[in-house]
Amino acid sequence: MRIRTFVALAVVGVAGIAVATGYGVLHHVPDLLSPDECRASVAGHEVTLATEQAENAALISAISVQRGMPARAASIALATGFQESKLYNLESGDRDSVGLFQQRPSQGWGTREQILNPYYSINAFYDALEKVDGYETMRITEAAQEVQRSGYPEAYADHEADARVLASALTGESAHVFSCSVDEQGSASKKVGSNGLTHRAETVRRDIEAAFGDQTATPVGDGGRAFEVTIDQVGHGWAMAQYLVAMADRLSISDVTYDGHIWSSGSSSKDGWTTASGAGSARLRVSVHR
Numbered sequence: 001m002r003i004r005t006f007v008a009l010a011v012v013g014v015a016g017i018a019v020a021t022g023y024g025v026l027h028h029v030p031d032l033l034s035p036d037e038c039r040a041s042v043a044g045h046e047v048t049l050a051t052e053q054a055e056n057a058a059l060i061s062a063i064s065v066q067r068g069m070p071a072r073a074a075s076i077a078l079a080t081g082f083q084e085s086k087l088y089n090l091e092s093g094d095r096d097s098v099g100l101f102q103q104r105p106s107q108g109w110g111t112r113e114q115i116l117n118p119y120y121s122i123n124a125f126y127d128a129l130e131k132v133d134g135y136e137t138m139r140i141t142e143a144a145q146e147v148q149r150s151g152y153p154e155a156y157a158d159h160e161a162d163a164r165v166l167a168s169a170l171t172g173e174s175a176h177v178f179s180c181s182v183d184e185q186g187s188a189s190k191k192v193g194s195n196g197l198t199h200r201a202e203t204v205r206r207d208i209e210a211a212f213g214d215q216t217a218t219p220v221g222d223g224g225r226a227f228e229v230t231i232d233q234v235g236h237g238w239a240m241a242q243y244l245v246a247m248a249d250r251l252s253i254s255d256v257t258y259d260g261h262i263w264s265s266g267s268s269s270k271d272g273w274t275t276a277s278g279a280g281s282a283r284l285r286v287s288v289h290r
Contacts, residue, residue: 038180038246040169047162051249053087054180056100056118058246061170062211063122065239069129072136074167075160077101077125080144082159089118101125101148119210140164170246172239176261176273180245184266185252185289192224200288201225204244204251212240225254226287234259234281244286257285265289 038054040047049057057078064074081087084102096104096112099121103109114120128147129135135143140163141156150156169178188200195202196219205217205227216230231237241258248256248265256263262276263269279285 036181036249038178040165040178042165042168042174042177045161045165047165049087049166051180051182051246054246055250056081056087056089057166058170058243059118059211060100060122061167062239062243063119064126064167065171065236066211066213067123067126069126070136071167071171071173072140073126073129074171075163076129076135076140076143076147077122078166079140079156079159079163080125080148082163083144083150083156084148089116091116169242170239172235172237172242175234175238175259176242176263178242178245179263179272180248180269182248182253182265182269184254187290188252190223190290195219196224197227198224198288200252201227201286204247204253204286204288207247207251208240208244211243212236220285222287223290225290226285228283228285231258231282231284237281237284241284252289253286254289255285255287258283 036051038049038051060077060081061074064071064077078087081100085100087100089100090102091098094102096106098112099115100118101121103115103121103124105112105115109115109124110120115124125147129143132138132143132146135146138146139157140160141154144156145153168174188198190198192198193202197205201224205215208217208229209215217227218230219227229240231240237258241256241263244251244253244256245263247253254265257276257279259281260275260279261273262279263273268274
């Protein structure tokens, strides 16, 4: 059985990975996505994921950004996740291995319950990676092996190219190159809370803070369905924007607008990011379904 629920715990921190491509990659994700599918396209290399895989990849990358680690860290973590679990939060595995990285309670990674919480397991992986001297310049498979101590030390190399593409997109190194095909969601309570947001919008705000740390979020009308997040760096803005696209199905997100581009759910989601006039880089706007 696969676990998809994300529990918003206090996040220890996040590590990001530097990838060769940067903001100069400007092409849009192709409009060939199937329902419940996500895709990243960087420098001619494409990676396609199921929605659940994309959610986990986005969280792995977001936590790397929040921890202030180099983008290289996210590439290492993503390659490890691909090899160990195909980026699914697995309830079982070899012997007592569980979770995204198939960490073992018997080997000191934590309790089974802790490891099955992706916030915990991702931070535990990064905690171990930070103790690896020189991981930033190691081959990805070598750094992953230093953390995992696998019986197949070269296996992580099979996933390096895909991991680099996802890390480049989801840590914000490459702009508007990650998109998902997401159906429109049904209606929910329109009651606006004391913070000016509906329950759905407040859930998104809390999710952002669980992944990226404290943020300055301001309601922007629309019946409490929308808010803006203040962005201090364009790279961080694109990390958050593409994270929200990955989480759009789970969080009932209808639109994400940032840095001259907009992503919308429903039939438009297959088009990926499109241009949006008046959308600057100092604020990211997110709206949820009614």
